[in-house]
Structures are given as C-alpha cells and as structure tokens.
Amino acid sequence: MVADIVASLKHKPGALLPVLHEIQRQFGHVPEEAVELIARGLDLPIAEVHGVISFYHYFSTSPRGRHVVEICRAESCQAMGGRELELFAKQKLGLNYSETTADQQITLEFVHCLGNCACSPSVRVGTQIYGRMSSERFEALIDELGAPALEAR
Amino acid sequence: MAGDPQIKIYVPRDSGAVSVGAEDVALAMDRALADTNATVVRNGSRGLYWLEPLVEVETDRGRVAYGPVTPGDVAGLLEQGLLQGAPTHSLCLGLTDQIPYLKNQQRLTFARAGVIDPLNLEEYCEVGGYRGLRRALTMTGQELVEEVKNSGLRGRGGAAFPTGIKWQTVLNTPARQKYIVCNADEGDSGSFADRLQMEADPLALIEGMTIAGLAVGADQGYIYLREEYPTALEILEAALSLAREKNYLGGNILGSGKSFDVELRIGARAYICGEETALLESLEGRRGMVRPKPPLPAMAGLFGQPTVVNNVLSLSSVTFILAEGAQAYQVVGMGRSRGTMPFQLAGNLKHPGLVELAFGVTLRELLYEYGGGSNTGLPLRAVQVGGPLGAYIPESQWDVPMDYEAMAELRAVLGHGGIVAFDERVDMSEQARFAMAFCADESCGKCTPCRIGSTRGVEVIDHICSNRDREANVKLLEDLCETMGKASLCAMGGMTPIPVRSALRHFPEDFQKS
Known part of the structure; x- marks a missing residue:
C-alpha cells in the first residue's frame, strides 16, 4: 500500500510531503517500514526521508491513540486560561504530552495556535476544533470521546 | 407557501463559529425549517466572534443578526419571528450592517467576508468578484505591476515589503518557468485573518493569485496552507474546483490565451515554514530550513525559479486593488x-x-x-x-x-x-520565557544564535527569576538578545529578543521573585 501511495504521487514536484501526509492519513502514523519504500520510490536517500519526518511536528513514527487531543499553548490561549487548561488536561488524562492512554484511546499533544484566537482557549480533536474551552467543557468532551469505546467493548 | 420567495438564513461554517457550536445550530435550524420556504446558507464569519454563532436572516431592510445562538434557542427564535427579522427576541442585534463594531470598520479586503456563501461563484461575481481579473486580462504585466506599486500595498504577512517591487523583480527576471506561492502558513498566535479570509472568501485569494500570475508571467501557483486549518483546506479545494470549472483557472482563462492554475499543499506543523525561504524548502519536499539570502526568491525561488511569495491578505488585497483601482486603496x-x-x-x-x-x-x-x-x-x-x-x-x-x-x-x-x-494576572517573566522556549521548539536549527541562543535564553531567564547571580544574568540576557537579534539568519532568531526585551524593559518587577 505504501508503494501504491508513492507511485500515485511521485509525479508531483517536491512529492515527499504529500506522500507522508497520505501515509499518515491512511495508517495514523508513518511506520518505520515505510521509510525505505518511500526512499526507493522517490529516489531519495533514506537519511533524507528520516530527516524530513523528524523535522515536522506533525509526522509521527509510532501509532497514536484513536483520538489525538491537542491543546493550544500559544499566547492568546494563555491569556484566557490556557496554562491552567493544559494542567487540567494532563491531570484528567493522566498523560504528559505525546503520551497515549493505556487503552489506546487518547493521545495528548500540544499545538502552537489553531487560528481560533478569538474564541480562546482552544482544543482540537481530529479535525474538529473546540473554542471557549473550560475545565468543565474539556471534561465533558473527554467523557464524550470515551463513551463509544466503552460501549464497543 | 409555494411561490413565496425563498428566505435565506445564514449560519457560518467558519471554523471559529463551528468551534463554539455553529454546526449544531445549522442542523437544528435545518430541521426546524424543513416545511418552510426558508433555507440555511452557510456563509463565512463576519469576524464578530463574541457573537458567534451569529445567525442572520435576509429581509427587505437588510440582514438582521441574532447571536450568540445555541441549538436550544432555535425554536424560540422562530416563534418570535426570526424569519421576518423581528426584533423581539433578546438575542436580536438589529441590522448586521448597523452593529457599531462592523459599521465603523473600513472593509476593503474583507468586504465579502460573511456576506456571501464562499462556494457560490455566481454570488461572488455579483458582488464584484472577478472584476479585477477581467480588468487584469486587458493589461500588460508592467501595467499590472504599476497598479500594485501605486496602491502602496506592502506585504501583509509581517515583513511589510512593497508588493509591487517584489513583483517587478520577478517580472524583470527572465525564466522559462515562474511561480506564485501563497504563504498561508499563518502561525502567529493572535492571528486568524488569513484563515477567516480563506474560509469566507476563498475566491478572492485565488483571483489575486491569478492576477499575480498574469503580472509576472507565471502559470503555476501553490498555496502552502498550514495543517492546523482543516476547514480552510476543504473550502479552498472546493473553490479551486469551482474556478477551474468556470475557466477562471486552467488553460486559456476566459478565452484570453493566458493560463494559470493553483495547487494546494499542506504544511506539517513547523512555525518556521512561515518564513518564505523555509516555506520554499518545504514545498520542494525538504526540511523547512531557512536559505541564506541572496539569492532572493524573486530571482531564484521555488525549484530555483523566479517566485512571488505573498501572504494571503496581500494577494486578496490585490483583488480589491484591481477591481477598484489603486487610488481607492492608496487613499486611506x-x-x-x-x-x-x-x-x-x-x-x-x-x-x-x-x-x-x-x-x-x-x-x-x-x-x-x-x-x-x-x-x-x-x-x-x-x-x-x-x-x-x-x-x-x-x-x-x-x-x-x-x-x-x-x-x-x-x-x-x-x-x-x-x-x-x-x-493584570499575567506574569511577564513567564511570557518572556515562553518566547525563548517557543523559539527553541520551532527553530530550524540552521544558525547557531537561534538554535542555541533560544535554549540558553530559557536557562538565563530561569536563573534571573530564581535570583541566581541576578545582575550578571540580566546582563547576559541582554548580550544574548543582542547576538540573536544581529546574527540570526532570519526573523525567527532575529526577532525572538523583541518580546523578551520588551517584557524585561517594561515589566522588570515581574522578574524580581522573592
């Protein structure tokens, strides 16, 4: 599948980022095994592919939880209680940044600005952004994320 | 109700509005309006965020606004005459255009934001859209560059370099292939104008890029959009398809013999890629490392070719300038x-x-x-x-x-x-420390002052705040800021001292911990 993705995008000038995005979209991360296939497909040194993956905060080389919960830690959110929200989130989930809950449901990350500064503080889950976050709203959001998983068991 | 004119209810699909519940409001409204002659239109945001979700209804008097609306308010609003724009409900804000916050603004670049459905090309054209491009198609490259120069427009991304002069350089540099690159990597905290514009009036950006292409002789454009903006991505993709369908993009635009197309590329979370040369590296598929200048991107930019790199708002302003004339912009x-x-x-x-x-x-x-x-x-x-x-x-x-x-x-x-x-609750030593920590996290690592200076900066601020060799460390911080400011390769390391020094200069008491 990785080879197919590479083949379908390699005609683009500067194809490496589009390829990595597509792999992460399909697999949830960029698996270690994919690196050699990407390098071969795009005719790049393996070291260069590694270098690009490690440079960008977005690409992950290990599997993440079903939901990636990101807390904005930039200035506008700080001015509206973002630092307290960060602490609360870590406590509530029992996680530090880049850690995943034992049930593989939630990975916690921070992000530098979601462009939602007029509704600070903000949190993103998947592609959904939540504004005017408070501890209470965060708690409700996490409970909501957890609920379907519990039912599925 | 058959035969009655359709009533339009506007509920924004702007990601900020959606972040505070606009999607649920739109759904509730849709359901409640099922058997009426009213329809929900998803517009962009007017930018009055404390009133979001802001719902508007079109009346003969103009649009009437209600906000902030929750799904639970929908039934009550309809009962109290929302469809007629009745003022009885406590959430009624009166005519949208008369809300002082909006009324007192001078919306040139954002004239259409929140007014139109961002993905309705006909509506875009009815309110002045593509007038600029039609005019541009009758002008020479040099005439277009002159028009932008005469407007006085300076790059809105932050560096404020005169846009027309940048374009002149690209126009004057002979090459087989030239590029227009839109910098949509809006990473600054507190900034959301690019996002709002792309979600509310994406065609204005696409039109501006097309005009830039005509001006300098480029037939390929790229929008480098940050990953943090999934809604803008969706809207821009759809807007690009619309423009292509109606031949405002692609080969032989509107029968002019000129060609231009745009590809959307997504960033991967690197603040430094808002710096133009790092952005170009990233577009070429590499680490977002800053390039030394010269050469200027205008002479050797993307894939070594002459390239205009402009911010979203600069390009959107070009659309206004070409539609209304340089004078209309320059005069304010x-x-x-x-x-x-x-x-x-x-x-x-x-x-x-x-x-x-x-x-x-x-x-x-x-x-x-x-x-x-x-x-x-x-x-x-x-x-x-x-x-x-x-x-x-x-x-x-x-x-x-x-x-x-x-x-x-x-x-x-x-x-x-x-x-x-x-x-008043802010601790300015924490803000200064954050500025250094942010730089350490986001530095591309190419130059030493930025890469190492930022990490040292965090340590030195910690020493100052814990009263360790205070005077010597304040002096050291000043020295460090001086070095970063003067010797960094780009604005990342070069400007990080600005927030740090301003905090230290204006709020020294916050650095005195007992």
Whole structure:
C-alpha cells in the first residue's frame, strides 16, 4: 500500500510531503517500514526521508491513540486560561504530552495556535476544533470521546 | 407557501463559529425549517466572534443578526419571528450592517467576508468578484505591476515589503518557468485573518493569485496552507474546483490565451515554514530550513525559479486593488502605510474579532472601543502585537498609531496585525520565557544564535527569576538578545529578543521573585 501511495504521487514536484501526509492519513502514523519504500520510490536517500519526518511536528513514527487531543499553548490561549487548561488536561488524562492512554484511546499533544484566537482557549480533536474551552467543557468532551469505546467493548 | 420567495438564513461554517457550536445550530435550524420556504446558507464569519454563532436572516431592510445562538434557542427564535427579522427576541442585534463594531470598520479586503456563501461563484461575481481579473486580462504585466506599486500595498504577512517591487523583480527576471506561492502558513498566535479570509472568501485569494500570475508571467501557483486549518483546506479545494470549472483557472482563462492554475499543499506543523525561504524548502519536499539570502526568491525561488511569495491578505488585497483601482486603496492609511490593515483582536478581550481599518487607529481604540476591554473585567496590563515575535506593549504606549513606522519607533512590530491582550494576572517573566522556549521548539536549527541562543535564553531567564547571580544574568540576557537579534539568519532568531526585551524593559518587577 505504501508503494501504491508513492507511485500515485511521485509525479508531483517536491512529492515527499504529500506522500507522508497520505501515509499518515491512511495508517495514523508513518511506520518505520515505510521509510525505505518511500526512499526507493522517490529516489531519495533514506537519511533524507528520516530527516524530513523528524523535522515536522506533525509526522509521527509510532501509532497514536484513536483520538489525538491537542491543546493550544500559544499566547492568546494563555491569556484566557490556557496554562491552567493544559494542567487540567494532563491531570484528567493522566498523560504528559505525546503520551497515549493505556487503552489506546487518547493521545495528548500540544499545538502552537489553531487560528481560533478569538474564541480562546482552544482544543482540537481530529479535525474538529473546540473554542471557549473550560475545565468543565474539556471534561465533558473527554467523557464524550470515551463513551463509544466503552460501549464497543 | 409555494411561490413565496425563498428566505435565506445564514449560519457560518467558519471554523471559529463551528468551534463554539455553529454546526449544531445549522442542523437544528435545518430541521426546524424543513416545511418552510426558508433555507440555511452557510456563509463565512463576519469576524464578530463574541457573537458567534451569529445567525442572520435576509429581509427587505437588510440582514438582521441574532447571536450568540445555541441549538436550544432555535425554536424560540422562530416563534418570535426570526424569519421576518423581528426584533423581539433578546438575542436580536438589529441590522448586521448597523452593529457599531462592523459599521465603523473600513472593509476593503474583507468586504465579502460573511456576506456571501464562499462556494457560490455566481454570488461572488455579483458582488464584484472577478472584476479585477477581467480588468487584469486587458493589461500588460508592467501595467499590472504599476497598479500594485501605486496602491502602496506592502506585504501583509509581517515583513511589510512593497508588493509591487517584489513583483517587478520577478517580472524583470527572465525564466522559462515562474511561480506564485501563497504563504498561508499563518502561525502567529493572535492571528486568524488569513484563515477567516480563506474560509469566507476563498475566491478572492485565488483571483489575486491569478492576477499575480498574469503580472509576472507565471502559470503555476501553490498555496502552502498550514495543517492546523482543516476547514480552510476543504473550502479552498472546493473553490479551486469551482474556478477551474468556470475557466477562471486552467488553460486559456476566459478565452484570453493566458493560463494559470493553483495547487494546494499542506504544511506539517513547523512555525518556521512561515518564513518564505523555509516555506520554499518545504514545498520542494525538504526540511523547512531557512536559505541564506541572496539569492532572493524573486530571482531564484521555488525549484530555483523566479517566485512571488505573498501572504494571503496581500494577494486578496490585490483583488480589491484591481477591481477598484489603486487610488481607492492608496487613499486611506497614514505615512508609508497605505490602505487598510485587518487587525485581529484576541486574548483577554470582551469583544474579540476582526477589525479592518485604515492604518493610524491607535492601539487603545482597538482595545477599548472595539475590544471592549478585558473579558475578565480586570484591568488590562500588557498587549502583544504582531505574534510570538512581537513586543509586549505597556499601557503607557497604547496611544501609538498602528502603522509600520510608528511601531518600529517603539521597538515593536505590527507584523500580521494580531493583538493579544493580557489582564493584570499575567506574569511577564513567564511570557518572556515562553518566547525563548517557543523559539527553541520551532527553530530550524540552521544558525547557531537561534538554535542555541533560544535554549540558553530559557536557562538565563530561569536563573534571573530564581535570583541566581541576578545582575550578571540580566546582563547576559541582554548580550544574548543582542547576538540573536544581529546574527540570526532570519526573523525567527532575529526577532525572538523583541518580546523578551520588551517584557524585561517594561515589566522588570515581574522578574524580581522573592
């Protein structure tokens, strides 16, 4: 599948980022095994592919939880209680940044600005952004994320 | 009800509005309107964010606004005559255009934001869209460059370099292939104007890029959009398809014999890629490492070819300038800062949002007359202008007119126009420390002052705050800032000292911990 993705995008000038995005979209991360296939497909040194993956905060080389919960830690959110929200989130989930809950449901990350500064503080889950976050709203959001998983068991 | 004209109800699909519940409001409204002659239109945001989700209804008197609306309000609003624009409901704000926050603005670049359905090309054309491109198709490249020069437009991304001069360089550089690159990597905290524009009026950006292509002789454009903006991505993709369908993009545009197309590329979370040369590296598929200049991107940019790299707002302003003429833009503003600036009010303010005004408005007016003072009700204490690399400005300087040169005199920057207000609870040593930590996290690592200086900066600020060899460490921090400011390769390391020094200069008491 990785080879197919590479083949379908390699005609683009500067194809490496589009390829990595597509792999992460399909697999949830960029698996270690994919690196050699990407390098071969795009005719790049393996070291260069590694270098690009490690440079960008977005690409992950290990599997993440079903939901990636990101807390904005930039200035506008700080001015509206973002630092307290960060602490609360870590406590509530029992996680530090880049850690995943034992049930593989939630990975916690921070992000530098979601462009939602007029509704600070903000949190993103998947592609959904939540504004005017408070501890209470965060708690409700996490409970909501957890609920379907519990039912599925 | 058959035969009655359709009533239009507007509920924004702007990601900010959706972040506070607009999607649920739209769904509830849709359901409630199932058997009526009213339909829900998803517009962009007007930028009055404290009123989001802002619902509007079209009436013969103009559009009437209600907000902030929750799904639970929908039934009551309809009962109390929302479809007729009745003023009885407590959420009614009257005619949208008469809300002072909006009425007192000078919306040139953002004239269509929140007014139209961003993905309705016919509607876009009815309100002036593609008039600029049609005019541009009758002009030579040099005439187009002159028009932009005459408008006085300077790059709205932050560096404020005259757009027309950049275009002139690309026009003058002979090459087989040239490129237009739109920098949509809006990473500055407190900034959301690019996002709002792309979600509310994406065709204005696409039109501006097409005009730029005609001006300099480029037939390929790229939008480098940050990953953090999934809604903008969806809307831009759809807008590009619309433009292609109607031949506003692609080969032989509107039968002119000229060609231009745009590809959307997504960033991967790297603040440094907002720096133009790092952005080009990233577009080429590499680490976002800053390139030394020269060569200027205008002479050797993307894939080594002459490239215009412009911010979203610069390109969108070009659309206005070509439609209305350079004079209409140039006539407002002050000094060498011509036209309007979309200020973005963020952080601890009662009325955060987008305020497009001519240069020259004071910071105090923005904070109080528009922003309404702090959201918490506590006194405001510090205001960061121009993103994470901008200065923290104390109250004694809030009467500064917002203009590139006046800000520079205060050793501050206007940047991309983001304004983040903090109330009196802010600890400025934490903000200074954050500026250094942010730089350490986001530095591309190419040059030493930025890569190592930022990490040292965090350590030295920690030493100062823990009273370790205080005087020597304050001196060391000053030295470090001097080195970073003078010797860094780009603005990342070069400007990080601005917030740090301003915090230390204006709020020294916060660095004195007992």
